[in-house]
Amino acid sequence: MIDRRALIGRAALAGGLALHPALALAGAASDRRLVFIILRGAMDGLAAISPVGDPRLERLRPQLAQPPAQIGALLPLTSDFAAHPALKGFAGLFAAGEASVVHAVASPYRERSHFDAQNLLETGGNAAYALKDGWLNRLLPLLPPAPPPVAISAALPTLLQGNAPATSYAPSRLPDASASLKARVAALYEQDPLLHRLWGEAMATEMMAGNQDGPGNPVALAATAARLLAQPAGPRIAVLDHGGWDTHAGQAVRLAGQLRQLDAMIAALKSGLGQAWSETLLICATEFGRTVAANGTGGTDHGTASAVLLAGGRVAGGRVHGDWPGLARLHEDRDLRPTTSLNAVLAGAVAGQFGLEPARVVAQVFAAAPAPAMAGLIRS
Amino acid sequence: MSIAAIAHNRFGLGARPDAGAVADPAAWLMAQFDGFAPRPAIITALPDAAAMTVQYRDNLRNLRRLGIGGIPRQPGDPEPPTGPEAQAMAEAEQKARREAFRAAYAGQVRARLALALDSPAPFAERLVHFWSNHFAISTDKLATATMGGPLEFEAIRPNIAGRFGDLLLAVTRHPGMMFYLDQAQSIGPNSLLALAARRRNAPRQPGLNENLAREILELHTLGAGHYSQADVAGLARALTGWSVGGFVRRPLGLDAPAGQFVFQPAWHEPGPVMVAGRRYDQEGEAQARNILADLALHPLTARHLATKLARHFVADVPPPALIDRLAALYLANGGALLPLYQALVAAPEAWAVPLPKFKSPWDWTISAMRALGLKDGPGNGRVAIMLNELGQPVWRPGSPAGWPDAASRWAAPDALLRRVEVAGRLAGLAGGTDPRRLAASVLPGILSAATASAIARAESPGEGLALLLVSPEFLRR
Numbered sequence: 101m102i103d104r105r106a107l108i109g110r111a112a113l114a115g116g117l118a119l120h121p122a123l124a125l126a127g128a129a130s131d132r133r134l135v136f137i138i139l140r141g142a143m144d145g146l147a148a149i150s151p152v153g154d155p156r157l158e159r160l161r162p163q164l165a166q167p168p169a170q171i172g173a174l175l176p177l178t179s180d181f182a183a184h185p186a187l188k189g190f191a192g193l194f195a196a197g198e199a200s201v202v203h204a205v206a207s208p209y210r211e212r213s214h215f216d217a218q219n220l221l222e223t224g225g226n227a228a229y230a231l232k233d234g235w236l237n238r239l240l241p242l243l244p245p246a247p248p249p250v251a252i253s254a255a256l257p258t259l260l261q262g263n264a265p266a267t268s269y270a271p272s273r274l275p276d277a278s279a280s281l282k283a284r285v286a287a288l289y290e291q292d293p294l295l296h297r298l299w300g301e302a303m304a305t306e307m308m309a310g311n312q313d314g315p316g317n318p319v320a321l322a323a324t325a326a327r328l329l330a331q332p333a334g335p336r337i338a339v340l341d342h343g344g345w346d347t348h349a350g351q352a353v354r355l356a357g358q359l360r361q362l363d364a365m366i367a368a369l370k371s372g373l374g375q376a377w378s379e380t381l382l383i384c385a386t387e388f389g390r391t392v393a394a395n396g397t398g399g400t401d402h403g404t405a406s407a408v409l410l411a412g413g414r415v416a417g418g419r420v421h422g423d424w425p426g427l428a429r430l431h432e433d434r435d436l437r438p439t440t441s442l443n444a445v446l447a448g449a450v451a452g453q454f455g456l457e458p459a460r461v462v463a464q465v466f467a468a469a470p471a472p473a474m475a476g477l478i479r480s
Numbered sequence: 481m482s483i484a485a486i487a488h489n490r491f492g493l494g495a496r497p498d499a500g501a502v503a504d505p506a507a508w509l510m511a512q513f514d515g516f517a518p519r520p521a522i523i524t525a526l527p528d529a530a531a532m533t534v535q536y537r538d539n540l541r542n543l544r545r546l547g548i549g550g551i552p553r554q555p556g557d558p559e560p561p562t563g564p565e566a567q568a569m570a571e572a573e574q575k576a577r578r579e580a581f582r583a584a585y586a587g588q589v590r591a592r593l594a595l596a597l598d599s600p601a602p603f604a605e606r607l608v609h610f611w612s613n614h615f616a617i618s619t620d621k622l623a624t625a626t627m628g629g630p631l632e633f634e635a636i637r638p639n640i641a642g643r644f645g646d647l648l649l650a651v652t653r654h655p656g657m658m659f660y661l662d663q664a665q666s667i668g669p670n671s672l673l674a675l676a677a678r679r680r681n682a683p684r685q686p687g688l689n690e691n692l693a694r695e696i697l698e699l700h701t702l703g704a705g706h707y708s709q710a711d712v713a714g715l716a717r718a719l720t721g722w723s724v725g726g727f728v729r730r731p732l733g734l735d736a737p738a739g740q741f742v743f744q745p746a747w748h749e750p751g752p753v754m755v756a757g758r759r760y761d762q763e764g765e766a767q768a769r770n771i772l773a774d775l776a777l778h779p780l781t782a783r784h785l786a787t788k789l790a791r792h793f794v795a796d797v798p799p800p801a802l803i804d805r806l807a808a809l810y811l812a813n814g815g816a817l818l819p820l821y822q823a824l825v826a827a828p829e830a831w832a833v834p835l836p837k838f839k840s841p842w843d844w845t846i847s848a849m850r851a852l853g854l855k856d857g858p859g860n861g862r863v864a865i866m867l868n869e870l871g872q873p874v875w876r877p878g879s880p881a882g883w884p885d886a887a888s889r890w891a892a893p894d895a896l897l898r899r900v901e902v903a904g905r906l907a908g909l910a911g912g913t914d915p916r917r918l919a920a921s922v923l924p925g926i927l928s929a930a931t932a933s934a935i936a937r938a939e940s941p942g943e944g945l946a947l948l949l950v951s952p953e954f955l956r957r
Contacts, residue, residue: 141939255911277901292952302893346939
């Protein structure tokens with residue numbers, strides 16, 4: 101089974117976070133760091149970064165426009181946008197000029213399958229499964245020599261697969277089954293009397309025992325990534341997975357939990373990176389957005405455009421970038437209209453971060469779905 | 481389409497994505513016995529029962545010398561060391577022993593797994609697992625800690641498609657079984673050795689052990705409730721002298737290579753015995769051989785085996801008509817196993833949907849790994865740990881009865897939760913797989929619309945794969 105890299109990674113971690121041999125190669129020629137968090141399941145960009153300046157929001161999604169009182173009030177970022185109250189740390193970074201947002205972003209994908217859309221997010225391609233390698237892997241030959249990038253997971257995500265060496269690194273105890281998986285299992289067993297009964301009993305017992313966050317929880321994984329990147333001779337690029345964003349039901353509470361966890365991941369990265377935070381770019385991106393209107397179960401369904409969150413000492417912070425399309429006209433009468441290409445954001449961000457010619461990044465990394473690199477995302 | 485899925489999943493060990501189409505599933509299944517390799521290189525490369533016996537014997541000797549483990553000293557043994565150094569030595573010895581056992585066990589599990597994941601004959605491999613469980617030993621005894629693999633590899637694999645009598649004989653003579661059920665030191669009360677011991681007034685008088693005889697009658701042949709204590713005593717007496725080389729007691733023992741079957745005439749109880757209504761007058765080793773041969777062809781044995789096979793391939797409560805057919809066929813063919821397999825494959829009852837059998841943790845793990853296209857690799861050492869967590873450690877059922885073959889044993893709330901967690905972990909190892917395509921290819925004709933749509937709606941490919949692995953149709957076969 102088991103991926104050799106993941107195994108070695110686990111062994112190394114058991115030895116007190118000693119470095120994987122491949123990670124400890126010659127020191128990197130650059131101090132610039134990149135962390136990418138893949139938000140799997142489609143983050144509702146309108147709830148994470150709310151267009152409070154748009155009066156139609158309240159009308160189109162009355163139940164979801166404001167977070168429930170117990171969760172707190174929206175945190176103003178600019179005159180037109182506010183962060184969800186669970187993104188308290190992110191809003192603080194935004195105010196300090198170390199975080200920004202690009203809104204109404206989408207990949208070229210216009211259908212509604214998570215898998216296909218994530219494949220495009222990760223390959224930077226024009227059609228699902230058309231490219232075999234990840235865009236971040238194609239970027240590697242353009243960068244100064246450094247130890248291979250590391251995915252904090254058991255297997256290498258598509259984003260890092262390809263010709264250039266990349267590695268994965270997982271703690272000895274992987275996360276317990278996610279809440280999202282458990283919820284879907286419950287639905288899967290609804291028509292099977294035996295499994296339905298057994299699963300109900302298992303969940304009841306687990307609830308009584310109380311859920312514990314082990315070393316495999318996303319925040320701990322973010323801290324692991326930070327510790328790897330903080331090493332002077334360590335890798336310069338890390339990829340983290342964060343699932344659970346597919347909020348078809350009960351979004352108000354579930355999304356708050358998701359965003360709180362993402363906020364804690366960002367905080368763990370900043371504190372773990374220490375000095376290196378000033379050289380870091382963090383990109384948080386999702387496969388697509390969610391419907392503007394709420395559905396019948398207090399959630400939202402698969403949509404189109406969403407928001408990209410950027411943070412780190414290298415970010416030209418305190419701004420909400422992009423071309424706000426407004427909510428007067430929606431994509432297919434239901435979704436936020438995409439006005440910025442995801443690949444344009446990615447190309448602009450990594451070109452700025454690593455001091456590369458933007459056109460060269462577009463040509464060599466995003467050739468399958470090129471878009472002019474977005475300028476002004478990174479401090480010059 | 482579901483015919484191919486049943487051939488792969490119920491009879492085989494689960495479809496691999498690279499399996500390809502099977503035009504005639506029944507023919508594909510039966511042809512596997514021609515291509516089945518009883519002693520593939522991955523097995524012959526491992527230390528065999530003889531090597532494991534030597535390891536066990538050396539361990540015993542060390543424990544005795546160090547005065548630990550309560551093993552009686554023998555004449556000529558030096559005084560065991562005392563004091564703090566002795567404690568340290570004892571601890572170091574224990575540690576080295578555990579490490580040696582762990583390494584040997586891990587190598588055996590990895591070989592079993594490699595064959596199960598990648599054999600071209602998964603139906604035959606399933607039968608290996610089936611017979612290994614029928615003749616279960618458990619590795620929780622010092623003497624059998626590393627015998628699970630050797631018993632299966634040496635006594636069972638070569639005999640799955642022959643006559644049951646040969647399989648029974650090979651298992652009974654194997655050191656793994658003899659150690660597990662205490663046969664190796666069973667000595668007739670009127671044997672030459674016992675008489676000599678009595679004359680000498682030896683402190684330990686040798687004696688009979690009925691353990692193996694009882695389990696042969698109850699578990700391996702006739703079945704529970706179909707034998708008497710007199711039958712046990714008769715078979716136990718006939719078996720005296722059946723032992724393992726390497727533990728000779730001079731002057732009345734024959735020397736034999738460690739770990740090989742040896743018949744010790746001086747340990748054998750002389751005289752005729754009665755078992756299952758028949759009288760056996762033979763001398764020496766032939767006596768128990770004749771009993772085993774008759775037991776193998778006993779109508780109650782036929783029923784017992786027919787019931788277990790039907791339970792394994794058809795339903796927890798198998799149809800009586802099928803049991804009758806299989807038992808009659810077994811007797812008509814002189815205990816040959818291949819016709820039974822042929823009859824199972826031909827039985828309409830064995831191709832029924834909905835899927836009747838809830839997979840055991842072993843079945844489920846193997847089928848999940850096969851579905852994900854996983855094969856042998858150094859990381860597979862972790863699978864042994866995973867099977868512990870799932871409740872079915874390999875070769876460690878804890879009793880000679882083996883693992884129960886019924887949903888009631890495996891379908892439980894916590895067990896199901898463990899599978900969901902393991903599914904999440906396994907799915908994390910198969911990056912880049914499209915779960916929608918995989919589901920259709922490993923469960924052709926069986927994948928329900930509800931499961932297909934749940935997989936397609938999962939929020940990531942990894943979650944989709946995990947859902948496939950814990951779906952109602954993947955948990956069953």
